[in-house]
Amino acid sequence: xxxxxxxxxxxxxxxxxxxxxxxxxxxxxxxxxxxxxxxxxxxxxxxxxxxxxxxxxxxxxxxxxxxxxxxxxxxxxxxxxxxxxxxxxxxxxxxxxxxxxxxxxxxxxxxxxxxxxxxxxxxxxxxxxxxxxxxxxxxxxxxxxxxxxxxxxxxxxxxxxxxxxxxxxxxxxxxxxxxxxxxxxxxxxxxxxxxxxxxxxxxxxxxxxxxxxxxxxxxxxxxxxxxxxxxxxxxxxxxxxxxxxxxxxxxxxxxxxxxxxxxxxxxxxxxxxxxxxxxxxxxxxxxxxxxxxxxxxxxxxxxxxxxxxxxxxxxxxxxxxxxxxxxxxxxxxxxxxxxxxxxxxxxxxxxxxxxxxxxxxxxxxxxxxxxxxxxxxxxxxxxxxxxxxxxxxxxxxxxxxxxxxxxxxxxxxxxxxxxxxxxxxxxxxxxxxxxxxxxxxxxxxxxxxxxxxxxxxxxxxxxxxxxxxxxxxxxxxxxxxxxxxxxxxxxxxxxxxxxxxxxxxxxxxxxxxxxxxxxxxxxxxxxxxxxxxxxxxxxxxxxxxxxxxxxxxxxxxxxxxxxxxxxxxxxxxxxxxxxxxxxxxxxxxxxxxxxxxxxxxxxxxxxxxxxxxxxxxxxxxxxxxxxxxxxxxxxxxxxxxxxxxxxxxxxxxxxxxxxxxxxxxxxxxxxxxxxxxxxxxxxxxxxxxxxxxx
Numbered sequence: 001x002x003x004x005x006x007x008x009x010x011x012x013x014x015x016x017x018x019x020x021x022x023x024x025x026x027x028x029x030x031x032x033x034x035x036x037x038x039x040x041x042x043x044x045x046x047x048x049x050x051x052x053x054x055x056x057x058x059x060x061x062x063x064x065x066x067x068x069x070x071x072x073x074x075x076x077x078x079x080x081x082x083x084x085x086x087x088x089x090x091x092x093x094x095x096x097x098x099x100x101x102x103x104x105x106x107x108x109x110x111x112x113x114x115x116x117x118x119x120x121x122x123x124x125x126x127x128x129x130x131x132x133x134x135x136x137x138x139x140x141x142x143x144x145x146x147x148x149x150x151x152x153x154x155x156x157x158x159x160x161x162x163x164x165x166x167x168x169x170x171x172x173x174x175x176x177x178x179x180x181x182x183x184x185x186x187x188x189x190x191x192x193x194x195x196x197x198x199x200x201x202x203x204x205x206x207x208x209x210x211x212x213x214x215x216x217x218x219x220x221x222x223x224x225x226x227x228x229x230x231x232x233x234x235x236x237x238x239x240x241x242x243x244x245x246x247x248x249x250x251x252x253x254x255x256x257x258x259x260x261x262x263x264x265x266x267x268x269x270x271x272x273x274x275x276x277x278x279x280x281x282x283x284x285x286x287x288x289x290x291x292x293x294x295x296x297x298x299x300x301x302x303x304x305x306x307x308x309x310x311x312x313x314x315x316x317x318x319x320x321x322x323x324x325x326x327x328x329x330x331x332x333x334x335x336x337x338x339x340x341x342x343x344x345x346x347x348x349x350x351x352x353x354x355x356x357x358x359x360x361x362x363x364x365x366x367x368x369x370x371x372x373x374x375x376x377x378x379x380x381x382x383x384x385x386x387x388x389x390x391x392x393x394x395x396x397x398x399x400x401x402x403x404x405x406x407x408x409x410x411x412x413x414x415x416x417x418x419x420x421x422x423x424x425x426x427x428x429x430x431x432x433x434x435x436x437x438x439x440x441x442x443x444x445x446x447x448x449x450x451x452x453x454x455x456x457x458x459x460x461x462x463x464x465x466x467x468x469x470x471x472x473x474x475x476x477x478x479x480x481x482x483x484x485x486x487x488x489x490x491x492x493x494x495x496x497x498x499x500x501x502x503x504x505x506x507x508x509x510x511x512x513x514x515x516x517x518x519x520x521x522x523x524x525x526x527x528x529x530x531x532x533x534x535x536x537x538x539x540x541x542x543x544x545x546x547x548x549x550x551x552x553x554x555x556x557x558x559x560x561x562x563x564x565x566x567x568x569x570x571x572x573x574x575x576x577x578x579x580x581x582x583x584x585x586x587x588x589x590x591x592x593x594x595x596x597x598x599x600x601x602x603x604x605x606x607x608x609x610x611x612x613x614x615x616x617x618x619x620x621x622x623x624x625x626x627x628x629x630x631x632x633x634x635x636x637x638x639x640x641x642x643x644x645x646x647x648x649x650x651x652x653x654x655x656x657x658x659x660x661x662x663x664x665x666x667x668x669x670x671x672x673x674x675x676x677x678x679x680x681x682x683x684x685x686x687x688x689x690x691x692x693x694x
Contacts, residue, residue, distance in 0.1 A: 008269040009043060010303035011294025012262065016040050017306040019241050021313045021339070024137075025332050032244025035258040037140045038204055038251070039237065042262040044144055045151075045208025049172075052155055053212070064152060065401065071148050072404035075307070077354030078346050079141065080411045082311040083109055086134050087418050093319050095607035097434055099422035102135060103415045109138035110411030112145035115196040131321060132604060137314040139196055146198040147205045169213050176206030187252030188520070194251060201251070204259050211263045211270075219271025226271040227288035233264030234290050249520035265290060308343035308351050316342070322608065325599040325622075430607055437603035437672040439679040443475075443485035443501050451482050452504040454516060457525050459533045464489045465498030472542040473693070475501045476533065477509045480594055481548040483677040488546060490683070491690035500540065502533040508549040512574035534578065538585040544693065545582055551594035553632030554675070568632065572639050579643040590647040590693055591640050595675055596627035596655050602663035602671035602678075616664035627661035628652055649692045654685060 016039035023033030052067070083106050090099055108117035118139055130136055158171035180203035186194040194200050219226050240257040248254050268289045293299075302309070316339040321327055327335070426434075443450040443462060450462035464485075473492055475481050482503045492499045506516060507526035516523035537545055552571040556564040575591075582589045598605075598620070605620040624630070633650070640648040655661050655670060663671050665681065672678045677685075 006269055007295035007300060008265065008272075008291035009047070011291075011296070011299040012039060012043060012265060012303070013306040014299040014302035015237065015294075016043070017310050017313075018302065020310065021336065024314060024317055025336060026327075030241045031246070032241045034246075034250075035237075035240040035244055035255070038240075038255050038258040039262045040140065041144070041147075041201060041204040042208040042211075042259055042266070044147065045205030046212055046266050047208075048148065048151055048205075049155070049209035049212045052152060053168075067152065068148070069401060069404065071145070072401065072407075073355050075141065075145070076404055076407055078308055078311060078351040079138070080110065080407055081346060081350050082308075082315070083135070083138075083411055084414060086315040087415060089315070089319060090134060091418075093322055093608070095604060095611045096422045096425040096427075096430055097607060098132065098604060100419045100426070102133060103419035103422060105133060105135035105138075106415035106418070107412050109135045109142070110408055110415060112138075112142045115139040115142040115146075115198060118196050119192055131318060132601065134315040134318045137310065143196070143198040143201050147202060150202075151205070151209070165213055169210065172206050172209050172213070176203040176210065179203035179206065183255075184252045187249045191249070191518075191520070204251075204255065207259050207263055208266070211266055214267060214270075216267060216270045219267070222271070223288055226268050227290075229264045229271070230268030230289035230291065233261040233266075233268065236261030236264070247515065247517055247520065265294075269294075305340070305343045305347050308346040309339060312342045312346065313339040322600075322605075325605070325620075326626075425611075429610055433603055433607045433610070433669055436669040436678050436680050439672075441482050441485045441679055441682070442489050443482055443503065450501055450503055451479060452507075452529070454505055454519055454523070455525055456504070457528045457532070459502055459504075459529060459536055461536065462501045462503075463498055464501070465492055466496075467498065469496050469498040471495070471497040472540060473497055473499050474537050474540065474542045474545045475499055475503070476537060476545055476547050477503065477549045478507050479503070479505055479676060480550045481509070481546070481592075483595075483679075483682055484546070484548055484592055484689070486677075486679050486682040487684075487686035487689045488693075490686045491694060494690070495694045497543070497694075500542070502537060504529050504533075506550070508574075509547045509578050510549060510571060510574035511577040512552075512571050530578075534581055538582065538587060542587060545587055545589045546592065546693065547578070547589060548592040548594060550675070551597070551629045551632050551636075553629030554594075554597050556632070557626075557629075568635055572635055575636065576639050576643060579640065579646050583644050583646065586645075588645045588647070589643075590649055591636065592689075593633050593636065593648070593650045593652055594629065595671070595677060596622065596624075596652065596661040597629070597675040598622045598627060598661070598663050598671060599674075601673050603669060603673065606664050606669055617662055618660065620663045621660040622663075624656050624659055624661050628656050647692075649689070651685060651688055651692075654688065 016036035019030060019033035019036030019039075021033075022030045023036075027033065055063070087103065087106055090102065094102065105114055105117055108114040114135060118136065154171060154175060155168065158168040161167050161171065179199060179201070183194050183200040183203060186200060219229075236257050240254075240261065244250065244254055244257065269291050272289060272291050313336075316335050317332075320331070320335045324331060439445075440448070442464065446464070447462055449460055452460055469492075473488070475485055475488060482501070485499070485501060485503075489499045504526065506514075506518075506523065507529060508514070509530065511530065513527055514523050515521070516526075552568060556567050559567065579589055579591075599622045600620060602620065606616045609616045609619050633652070637648050637650075640646050655665070663669070666684070668681045668684070669678045670681045
């Protein structure tokens with residue numbers, strides 16, 4: 001299969017990078033745009049397999065040093081330039097703590113191993129805090145480079161076993177099937193590994209490699225079939241962009257959509273090549289397939305810029321959101337224009353010249369080395385039967401990659417030095433913010449298991465205070481109940497009361513079945529735990545049950561009006577059911593209104609503004625209309641007041657004024673992230689909470 005330039009592949013690159021950029025820039029109409037990375041993986045598998053096999057068939061040799069040198073020329077200069085520019089900009093935008101952390105990411109990005117670093121730090125690609133990591137997008141480039149290291153060896157293994165197309169199909173197919181099976185399993189069992197670990201993404205590259213081995217001669221005279229395959233492929237890619245979302249378990253089975261779609265488009269284009277539909281590098285417009293559409297000049301232009309655009313788009317939007325937490329649509333378009341302009345400059349001044357830079361592959365070729373005699377053929381000689389006995393194999397000496405390795409080392413060294421410089425810039429005030437954010441609540445400080453994980457179903461009551469105290473109060477709910485444990489336990493001590501906690505991560509006290517965005521499925525463990533906890537609490541006969549939970553308003557704020565109304569009504573029914581269960585049992589209850597939610601992570605935002613020599617307010621404040629969920633709170637209050645022996649506690653004015661809500665109050669960090677109370681500030685709420693409950 002020829003390895004010549006194909007405009008339809010360039011157009012596919014444009015679709016791939018377009019989906020990724022749209023997703024990262026917040027285009028809600030393409031919730032599955034992140035699948036563009038999977039399109040890139042399949043394209044890489046197709047092209048690399050084609051090039052390696054064609055080189056062997058045409059020249060009778062496989063120059064591995066030359067192969068790796070080409071990869072270095074293609075990828076390294078632009079990547080290193082963007083990494084260094086991102087580090088430089090980060091000095092003025094990121095807090096010193098963030099600079100130190102993300103410099104580690106830059107080190108591993110320079111060495112094409114950031115996917116392993118992300119696994120080490122358990123970064124979730126879809127989590128909200130991922131938007132602060134300006135290097136997280138390098139994970140896909142690391143996976144791709146690791147694929148380039150392993151793929152030639154797999155092809156040689158196929159040749160060593162037995163020359164021929166069938167053996168290559170069997171070996172690549174077996175490797176791809178094993179990778180897919182493990183990926184599908186671990187997508188639920190260990191999502192981060194399924195997402196970032198290159199062997200578990202290898203099946204996507206293998207799909208592209210296998211596609212090159214499909215005989216496409218039968219498509220040469222079947223224009224209708226070629227067109228059907230191509231348009232079906234584009235339909236699958238479109239469906240992936242429109243239907244997939246971060247709430248679905250990905251990659252797993254859902255990644256089959258963009259992968260299969262890309263394979264079909266590639267096969268359709270290959271069939272057109274066989275049919276001679278392309279003339280002078282351009283697709284014949286008489287073709288019925290999608291190649292003509294993919295060959296349009298705008299897509300060709302974006303496709304050529306796709307690598308540089310992928311490199312630049314993420315740090316641009318990350319830094320922009322740090323400077324302006326609530327970017328408007330015009331501002332996002334402005335960021336897109338900036339990323340595109342930087343991509344054009346990088347492509348013309350660095351990426352394209354780098355491909356022709358001879359110094360990146362310096363080092364003379366070693367003398368030709370000959371394959372063994374007729375009685376002893378090498379694996380390479382056996383590969384697809386393309387190398388007759390005695391045909392020379394030319395190799396490059398290792399010194400050919402010394403300049404590329406030097407560039408990589410320079411990137412690692414600069415990032416390492418930047419991390420040490422950042423550590424020196426952490427002053428006592430910055431350190432205080434960091435420690436305030438890290439300090440756990442009283443409940444979690446005593447035992448981290450007092451706040452149960454997602455999978456545990458059996459309640460774990462934790463008791464605080466004298467066992468012979470005159471009264472018992474139960475704290476019941478999710479992590480938003482946990483952060484009230486600090487002032488509640490201290491207030492209880494002065495009132496001859498012990499506190500017993502029933503807490504579970506992301507599990508409301510309201511009888512409301514929910515979808516867990518981490519598990520990517522219905523949170524059945526929460527429903528089972530809640531019922532057991534309610535029964536246990538009633539059996540204890542406490543003086544009071546204190547309930548607090550993550551506001552439903554945080555989940556419904558972006559829903560259409562009808563859906564928001566329906567979901568709010570469902571939540572109200574669940575809350576009423578829980579409160580009535582306690583009321584009927586003669587147990588009084590108090591519901592603490594949920595804390596506001598900020599547009600940005602409070603600890604990071606405050607640390608940045610202090611680094612900028614500015615005050616955290618108003619930069620880190622959030623408009624009350626967005627943060628306080630006043631409408632949801634009114635619905636919550638209506639339920640509470642309708643149930644006998646139930647009290648509503650509202651301390652929102654401690655965080656919010658009439659127009660905005662704050663994250664830095666009285667010289668203290670009020671929140672450790674977007675919506676959890678910082679423990680030091682929670683201690684200041686002991687008095688107000690005591691007056692409300694005791």
